[in-house]
Amino acid sequence: MIKKPELQKLLNISRSTLGRWVKAGHFPPPAHVINGRSMWHFQDYKSWLANKNPKSR
Template sequence: MTFSNSEQLLRMSVMASFPARPERIYTYKSGKLKGQTKRIKARPESKGIIGVSDKTIWLWVKQGKFPKPIRLSDGVTVWRMSDVQAWMQAKAEAQGA
């Protein structure tokens, strides 16, 4: 698979909205670290360009309602910006009709 140098790619973190999450303490329940704890940092709210959660986007992909992602060789999942923009345009036209 080849990409033009001008093709922009989007990660889920840019597209999906994530709610704020307070800092919390996680206690390992099994394995070598059982009983030990680690602090998970707080996460601020973020608003993605699609405006729905990552779970909703994955559901839409599974249902064929959203463009399929591209899996890069380093395990990163991305979408072509042109595919996402075309999807957004089609949604806007469908609502206007």
């Protein structure tokens, strides 16, 4: 699992940008929200990255 702050660092984006991407469907929604903390499966991030950047495979 990867938390929102770690994901923001990996993507080099702000919290609000991540929220806009999720809301617009440009990034997968969090897999879990526990006590208000959003978390994603690392595999979801890797899959999104691979599909966004097919040359990086």
